[in-house]
Amino acid sequence: MDHEQVLELIPGYLDQELSLTEARAFERHLDGCASCRRVYEQHRQVSVRLRQAALRVAAPEALEIRAALPMRRSLGRRLLGLGRRAIRARDRPRPGRGGAAARGVLSRWLPAAAVALSVMALSGSAGWYLSVPSSEARLAQDVVDNHIRSLQGRSPRRRDIDRPAYGQALVQRQARFRPTGPSISHSRATRWLAAGSTISMVTRSR
Amino acid sequence: MHGAPTREADPDDSPEAALIRSQSQRRVHEALRGLRLEYREVLVLRELEELSYKEIAAIVGVPMGTVMSRLGRGRQQLAALLVPADREA
Numbered sequence: 463m464d465h466e467q468v469l470e471l472i473p474g475y476l477d478q479e480l481s482l483t484e485a486r487a488f489e490r491h492l493d494g495c496a497s498c499r500r501v502y503e504q505h506r507q508v509s510v511r512l513r514q515a516a517l518r519v520a521a522p523e524a525l526e527i528r529a530a531l532p533m534r535r536s537l538g539r540r541l542l543g544l545g546r547r548a549i550r551a552r553d554r555p556r557p558g559r560g561g562a563a564a565r566g567v568l569s570r571w572l573p574a575a576a577v578a579l580s581v582m583a584l585s586g587s588a589g590w591y592l593s594v595p596s597s598e599a600r601l602a603q604d605v606v607d608n609h610i611r612s613l614q615g616r617s618p619r620r621r622d623i624d625r626p627a628y629g630q631a632l633v634q635r636q637a638r639f640r641p642t643g644p645s646i647s648h649s650r651a652t653r654w655l656a657a658g659s660t661i662s663m664v665t666r667s668r
Numbered sequence: 669m670h671g672a673p674t675r676e677a678d679p680d681d682s683p684e685a686a687l688i689r690s691q692s693q694r695r696v697h698e699a700l701r702g703l704r705l706e707y708r709e710v711l712v713l714r715e716l717e718e719l720s721y722k723e724i725a726a727i728v729g730v731p732m733g734t735v736m737s738r739l740g741r742g743r744q745q746l747a748a749l750l751v752p753a754d755r756e757a
Binding site: 469470471472473474477504505507508509511512513514515 | 692697700711715716740743750
């Protein structure tokens with residue numbers, strides 16, 4: 463594998479999208495090539511910073527919601543400082559029940575969770591908090607809004623698109639990629655595409 | 669007598685550290701906004717939404733190879749925008 467090939471494959475390696483053979487060849491080259499290692503490190507650091515900038519929310523270890531939670535947290539809501547998603551064990555959507563039930567649960571719980579969170583954060587007794595200041599939240603909202611606006615104005619095809627319908631089409635396409643059945647990303651894609659100015663992107667729990 | 673468990677002060681919790689983090693994050697957001705749409709959209713879908721290349725390719729409507737090359741150029745340009753911004757800070 464030469465320099466040019468390695469530089470092209472840096473994103474794929476970083477995002478774990480290469481085949482095992484490609485990844486091994488990539489690593490062999492990187493081991494002996496300081497200049498490619500520098501470029502790789504530069505890409506890696508950008509990736510880390512981007513994720514940190516978007517996802518700086520403290521982990522509430524004491525809460526049961528995170529580990530087994532099948533619903534991904536709402537990035538948009540977290541960035542906006544609206545609170546965490548809190549779902550009681552009995553309310554958790556089971557695989558196969560689909561996103562609608564989950565959304566129903568969330569819509570009932572989110573306001574309560576936000577209020578509870580604020581009270582606990584203010585009292586300082588809970589030991590968990592939102593670490594997203596309002597200025598960052600606004601910036602994050604701007605980035606997301608700008609992104610959506612750019613997507614909407616990118617071309618006549620996109621401008622004329624019926625976004626909820628496009629979301630449904632996307633769900634069907636993604637179902638082919640995920641033979642295990644409906645997953646949260648389906649509702650995420652639909653929400654994201656239909657969101658308009660009130661962004662509710664849902665992201666994967668780490 | 670049982671007292672509340674004491675926590676050692678974490679330097680990451682200090683107001684100074686929070687301010688530095690906040691400024692760094694602001695620079696990242698601003699740099700992201702400075703990117704061309706074709707790079708920004710794949711970066712948002714990959715880094716924020718954590719979609720796979722296959723999913724990004726389906727959403728954006730380009731081949732997976734193009735997703736990879738756009739991510740590469742996008743990260744490179746973001747790094748180029750961040751270096752002077754960090755230096756000025």
